[in-house]
Amino acid sequence: MGYGLSFLTSVYLTWTFWKMLGFDLWLSIPMAVAATGLISMALFPVIRRYLDAEDYLLITLVLIFLIGEEVINIIYPIETGVYLPTYIFAETIKLGAISITSQYIFLSFLSLVIFVLYIFILKFTKTGLIIRAISQDLDTSKLFGVNVNLIYAMSLGFAVVAPAFLVIFYSPLTRLDPFMGFPLFITALQVAVLGGLGNLKGTLIAAYVIGFIHSAVGFLIDPRAMNLASLIAIIVILLIRPRGLARAESIW
């Protein structure tokens, strides 16, 4: 629920490091991403406190998100004109009748590279094995001597680094404002829930399903009905497959 904050913190911290503190833009990016990961890890005590009380946990995270959003709005209101010139490719490519900004193609490849990296870490490293073990059975993991708290905190940081990094390169293609986190979070939530929470294969399929629905409805019916169509599709699919497209909590 507090995930939307990571988009905001990475963008606005990059701006802070770059414009306010005078660092180089390309140095500000990893600093902001690292800071976002650390902020996420710093929230671990709150999450640990409410691990067995999901209602408190979700409400607390929503509140933290709303507080973060408002604090950013106070420091950098829309009038500040926050803008990150993180174009890697600025030109537009024509593919038949379609024109597409090169940055989108770059972002797609970058996303896939990061996705593969995450699969590799989760499937083929010892840390990934431990994360999967905790996901399967917390108590058994403890019996095997896993430092559950450390892994939880690491996972929290690990989970926000990729979106924090990608949103910085996405920012030149969208309008930056302190309230941009929630719509991005809703899209991420749609994908995660539709795919099956914790399953990367399902998430990948769901991302393409949502993307296809957005494109098809936006192109064929009405661009204003894009989100509505994907939301309805998610609810219908979840009624048929209550745990999403893929089996949840099985990574792949």
Added chain:
Amino acid sequence: MVVKILRKERRGRLIFEIQFRGISRRFEWTVEPRYWRNPIIATILWLLAPVFLWMVGRYSLISTLVFANVVAMISVAYSLRVIGTGRLDFGPIFFVALGGYVAALTSKWYGLGPLETFFIAFLMGIFIGFLLSPIVVISRGIYYTLITFVLPFVLYEIAYWRSDIFGAETGIPGVPPLLPLINPIEAELAYFYLSAVFVLAYVFFVDKVLRSKYGLMMGVLNEDEDIANMYGINTNYIKIIIYSITSGMISLAGWFLAHYYMSFTGVLYLSPEFLTLILLSAVVGGKGAVYGAVVGSYFVIGVRELTRIFLGGYSIVVFYAVALSMIFLLPEGLWGLYRKRRYREYIPSIKVRRKT
């Protein structure tokens, strides 16, 4: 005159001793919800509050109390929903907007008055709740929470997509007023008492339900749905009925808002900020506590109003920070604090299910 408060001699009782020129008198005060004295005093103070505000000239605060009552209506119905379905629901605002849109559109299109729209909004809430109730049977745990969280955004997107019908951010104007009163102060007072009647009716109804055999079944369902099924309780029946009825109850809050403001801007009530108000009211009041939902609503709306008056631009941050502190420091809620003095299980308590 010396007023001495002696220590409690028995649990749940405060004993005051007043000494004046050698004469001493003792007064006993029972701090116990099952005795009617405290609830009656609290209710009288609550009902006199707008009169007091009217006397001191703070008219604008009366509308805050009306809004607190509307939030209390939603929170009480929401508490029943959470208890009766055994699931954490993030979608009550969907039905607020539904009720409001139904009232506003039927008024606009067919020229219906508040009484007609009352029944239509209530029945439509129940009907849509019934249509959506398979969610409560099929989904569990975090999936249910997230589906219900997504549900209001469907209506949100529809409101923007068909802004010619739903008005999007401009809303639907021209909804007839609930009460035909010209004087604005008299109207505010009347609205307060009308909304208070709704809150009392909701509390009475939910209290009766929870004390009935169905309340007991809901308690079992909350503890463990599989065990409830093993005992022969038709859990699906209970969940569908509760989901549908509470949908109708929450829709009436939307109906009230549409006629109270004489226009309805649904997207305002479909926002995460409004959802947070409802969730906070239920949690700050005391999880699953019906009376606590009313207390929590007043606390949440009161703090929000105070921060708005005194803190200006920082009000929202401070309000959320206070709410966060309340959850952190007082997890049992305000009602729980009261109950903790002398624990008794009056109604089934909530246990959020972790099965997915």
